[in-house]
Amino acid sequence: MEQTTGFWQFIAQQSDKLWSQTLAHVGLTLISLIIAILIAVPLGIWIARKQRIAGAVLGFAGVLQTIPSIALLGIMIPFLGIGPKPAILALFLYALLPIIRNTYTGISGVNAAVIDAARGMGMSNWQILTKVELPLAFPVLMAGIRTATVINVGVATLAAYIAAGGLGEFIFGGIALNNSNMILAGAIPAALLAILLDFLLSLLQRVNLKRVRVTYVILPFILVTMSSFYLLPTQIGGRMLGGFTPEFMGRQDGYLGLKKVYHLGIETVVISDAVMYKAAFEKKLDVISGYSTDGRLKAFNLITLVDDRHIFPPYYAAPIVRQAVLDKHPELEAILNQLAGVINDSTMTALNYKVDELKQSPEKVAMDFMRSRHLYRPARNGSGGTIRIGSKIFGEQYILAQMYKILINGNSELQVETKTGLGGTKICFDALTNNQIDFYPEYTGTGFLVLLQPDEQTTKKLGGDTDGVYRYVSQQFNEKYQIKWLKPIGFNNTYALMMRREQAQSLQIKSITDLTKHLNKN
Amino acid sequence: MITAQNLIKHFGTATAVNNISFEVKEGENLVLLGTSGCGKTTTLRMINRLIEPDSGTVFVNGTDIRTQQPEVLRRGIGYVLQNHGLFPHYTVAENIAIVPRLLKWADQDIRKRADELFQKLNLDASLAGQYPAALSGGQQQRVGLARSLMVNPPLLLMDEPFGALDNLTRISIRKEFRALDELVKKTIVMVTHDVQEAFEMGDRICLMDKGEIKQIGTPEELLFKPANDFVRGFFDEQRLQLELRSVLLKEVFPESDASSEVSVWDRMDALLHPENGNLPADDIRIGDLMRAFETYKRK
Known part of the structure; x- marks a missing residue:
């Protein structure tokens, strides 16, 4: 019940944002759909006439369909930058296959005797196409357009990854922030949108075949009107542009804090951290929200701005383990603590750089490091039960998971199973509390602000206090979840604002305060 | 009415029609007869340019058909197919109005002519609003014929017009067609593989084999004065019945x-x-x- 009330409250509070995201979502979906129809329908008709190349065209469209969406978006950044353009192009590519295939199937399926009669009666090729082939292929063709529409509503959520807006901002923000209301506020409208658009198109599909001509007028009209809701965001000329992750945008120790404490007034777009660093390097973005130990910092020649008013809380990494597991395997704690205090910020950045940029495997990087620090012992291959290590879906967590695997294998009779790539904080933490994994590396700040979500007073009191935050999360996790925080590993992977080195130097920006002053000048 | 000269048509390496010439006089009923693959349909389709010959010429009313735009030529020639080729998404009334609409006839003229043909072809007026799928095979074939007759073309091309019908329906419809005054004055070129049908419908029969004309003449000429062994052999099985009928x-x-x-x-x-x-x-x-x-x- 509390959950429901919270949801409606959230909707009420965020109604402006929800409305603009929904419009952006509809716009992205329909603009790409219109372009896809304009290209795919003629292409489908064409390959129905040239059966020999039909296989090649359908095959190519099929290959496009198999490219993972986020990868496709990433590929396009160097050419199209970030924002709606690459998003629309990607959605367009995904909509091609169903429309081409159904147009082709529909046109090929028209009875040859009917075409022959039409030609024999003296109809021109254009008349045969518009009066015979298209009307007869129409139901199949429309089915293809409906499929493409539903696919596009789904894929358009990913547009939030590359600063194109849409309901994905709530969905991914909600996942990152462990905020179910936010996830639902994005997911429910997206689902309703898919159902609604599909329903509207189904009405068109059932239109009496003779009235198909009416459809030729109505369909473009509806599509154009609905997509016109979405005016392409005006280009920000000359001013600095910030690109922040959905998670950062919604956090007190993120964008909200920047606004409140620093009064930072910068144009922002929402973007995935997978493409954010690259977009900054390509000068599509000027300020990004990164992590201080990220290997890409080194790879893309970015610098972090000093947080001179201490809004970013400490994010010291430490393994968090279910107490039940420690009770069952008491030797585990000492083994995991062998890594305590061993890795500092610059070491972690260098390790991340090897994985993220030099493309070395996390296994190799972990092994090299463990050998160099004399922490490696040959695996005992024991049979004393299995420990399941989880990790979030980025390089640093993969490396840490591998290091713990090496430690456990070398120092105990326990076996290890790694479950890496568990999405964001919420997914990982839920896996832990639901006994899907036994431990994973977590950050004190994340545990404090995202998982515990203390009241404002506590947050203010403990804000920048490294030890205070660690003590607080240790105690709270133990009480609430029977989960133990082991000793911190040493490095502090906190949020940081980053800029290109040469831009920061030429503008003489070293701290966030400098950035705010610079923005206020212009 | 029709003069075909030295028509040749290849499909790939296969020769469909190998240098044939023939004439069809005004008001005459010429049947192109032969087994499947003999080139009779190709020959028919070269008359309304659904197929263009590799060489040779067809004159209709003394005009080389290549000088006319194919669509315009076809609108002036009736065309009836084996599988009737009715548009499944058009009602019967809409189907038979296709050519008149292409020729921009006024609505009331179309309606008047349709009523007339409905009567002559024994089609119930209530069928006008039906879709072809709701009609029987015989009705579909009659609608197909009505469609080709709407603008009263002097020349009619029929490709196995009764081929899709069952035997009994075929015989009765054939009889009806022969008695139809609309068809009496028309020049008709009809393709069939059915010998009975050829003898019943044809003023003259053009017997074809492997892309060539074996003999062209009246049914009696083909029966009693066969030009060669192929023609003689072709009718052997049904000879007595054909002779008695002719x-x-x-x-x-x-x-x-x-x-x-x-x-x-x-x-x-x-x-x-x-x-x-x-x-x-x-x-x-x-x-x-x-x-x-x-x-x-x-x-």
Whole structure:
């Protein structure tokens, strides 16, 4: 019940944002759909006439369909930058296959005797196409357009990854922030949108075949009107542009804090951290929200701005383990603590750089490091039960998971199973509390602000206090979840604002305060 | 009306039509007869340019058809197909209005002409609003014919027009078609593989094989004066029946007062099936009939 009330409250509070995201979502979906129809329908008709190349065209469209969406978006950044353009192009590519295939199937399926009669009666090729082939292929063709529409509503959520807006901002923000209301506020409208658009198109599909001509007028009209809701965001000329992750945008120790404490007034777009660093390097973005130990910092020649008013809380990494597991395997704690205090910020950045940029495997990087620090012992291959290590879906967590695997294998009779790539904080933490994994590396700040979500007073009191935050999360996790925080590993992977080195130097920006002053000048 | 000269058509390496020439006179009914693959359909389709010959010329009314835009040419020539080719998404009324609409006829003219043809073709007026799928095979074929007759073209091309019908329907529709005044004045080129049909419908028959014309002439000429062994062999199986059908009773019994419609076969049929009640009041018997027929043949 509390959950429901919270949801409606959230909707009420965020109604402006929800409305603009929904419009952006509809716009992205329909603009790409219109372009896809304009290209795919003629292409489908064409390959129905040239059966020999039909296989090649359908095959190519099929290959496009198999490219993972986020990868496709990433590929396009160097050419199209970030924002709606690459998003629309990607959605367009995904909509091609169903429309081409159904147009082709529909046109090929028209009875040859009917075409022959039409030609024999003296109809021109254009008349045969518009009066015979298209009307007869129409139901199949429309089915293809409906499929493409539903696919596009789904894929358009990913547009939030590359600063194109849409309901994905709530969905991914909600996942990152462990905020179910936010996830639902994005997911429910997206689902309703898919159902609604599909329903509207189904009405068109059932239109009496003779009235198909009416459809030729109505369909473009509806599509154009609905997509016109979405005016392409005006280009920000000359001013600095910030690109922040959905998670950062919604956090007190993120964008909200920047606004409140620093009064930072910068144009922002929402973007995935997978493409954010690259977009900054390509000068599509000027300020990004990164992590201080990220290997890409080194790879893309970015610098972090000093947080001179201490809004970013400490994010010291430490393994968090279910107490039940420690009770069952008491030797585990000492083994995991062998890594305590061993890795500092610059070491972690260098390790991340090897994985993220030099493309070395996390296994190799972990092994090299463990050998160099004399922490490696040959695996005992024991049979004393299995420990399941989880990790979030980025390089640093993969490396840490591998290091713990090496430690456990070398120092105990326990076996290890790694479950890496568990999405964001919420997914990982839920896996832990639901006994899907036994431990994973977590950050004190994340545990404090995202998982515990203390009241404002506590947050203010403990804000920048490294030890205070660690003590607080240790105690709270133990009480609430029977989960133990082991000793911190040493490095502090906190949020940081980053800029290109040469831009920061030429503008003489070293701290966030400098950035705010610079923005206020212009 | 139609003059075809030295038509040749290849499909890839196969020769479909190999240098054929023929003429069709105004008001004549020419049947292109042959087994499948003999080139008869290709020949037919070269007359309305659905297929363009590799070489050779077709004149319709003295005009080389290549000088006319194909669409315009086809709108002036009726075209009936085996599988009727009715548009499944058009009602019967809409289907038969296709060519008139292409020729921009006024709505009331279309309606008037449609009513007229509905009557002549024994189609119930209530069918006008139906879709083709709701019609019987015979009805579909009649609608297909009505569609080709709407603008009253002087020339009609028919490609196996009765091929998709069952035997009984085919025979009755054929009879109906022959009696149709609309068709009497028309020049018709019809393709069939059915020998009975060819003899029944054709003023002249053009027998084709492997892309060539083996003989072109009246049914009697093909039966009694075959030009070669192929023609003779082609009719062997049904020879007696065909012969009896193609000879008029009057020719065998000049003194008989039978009309010029009655063939020897009809008379014999009446003798063998008196229960049908159409036995005329003369005293010709089967023996007399056969003897007279043999005598006639020897002449």
